[in-house]
Amino acid sequence: xxxxxxxxxxxLNKVDSRYKLIALASKRAKELEELPRLKDELLKLKRxxxxxxxxxxxxxEIAAQLETLVGPTLDNYKSVKPIxxxxxxxxxxxxxxxxxxxxxxxx
Numbered sequence: 001x002x003x004x005x006x007x008x009x010x011x012l013n014k015v016d017s018r019y020k021l022i023a024l025a026s027k028r029a030k031e032l033e034e035l036p037r038l039k040d041e042l043l044k045l046k047r048x049x050x051x052x053x054x055x056x057x058x059x060x061e062i063a064a065q066l067e068t069l070v071g072p073t074l075d076n077y078k079s080v081k082p083i084x085x086x087x088x089x090x091x092x093x094x095x096x097x098x099x100x101x102x103x104x105x106x107x
Contacts, residue, residue, distance in 0.1 A: 003077055005079070005084075005088075006087055006088060006090075008021075008089035010091055011087060011091055014090055014093065014096075015097070020097060021090070024086075024090060024095065024096075024097055025086045025087050025090060026046070026083070026084060026086075028060065028084070028090070028095050029081075029082040029083040029086040030082075030084035030088060031069050031070065032072065032082040032085055032086060033049060033082045034069060035071055037068050038058060038062050038065055038066055039066065039096060040068070041058075041062055042059060042062045042063065043062075044065065045058055045059050045062070046059065072085070072089075073089050073091060073092070073094035073095070074088060074094065
């Protein structure tokens with residue numbers, strides 16, 4: 001039987017409810033998955049010899065999305081999966097619920 005790292009008890013010292021922990025970890029894991037995909041897509045579009053207007057618009061949209069995403073916040077992770085990495089970042093105190101957008105997490 002393998003133990004979860006970081007433990008739920010450790011994580012609940014950082015986030016005050018299991019529900020908020022799950023919502024925060026899920027959102028962060030999606031960001032960690034999305035970042036390399038968007039970078040690859042942007043690179044492919046920029047390599048086009050004759051980009052169409054649609055390609056140019058997509059480049060702008062992807063670039064705007066990339067500006068809102070934060071890359072990995074730890075140098076080393078024990079987990080290879082995005083959800084595990086998100087939990088590690090939460091445990092390290094690198095990911096917190098944004099008080100301005102708190103309602104979005106709690107919905």
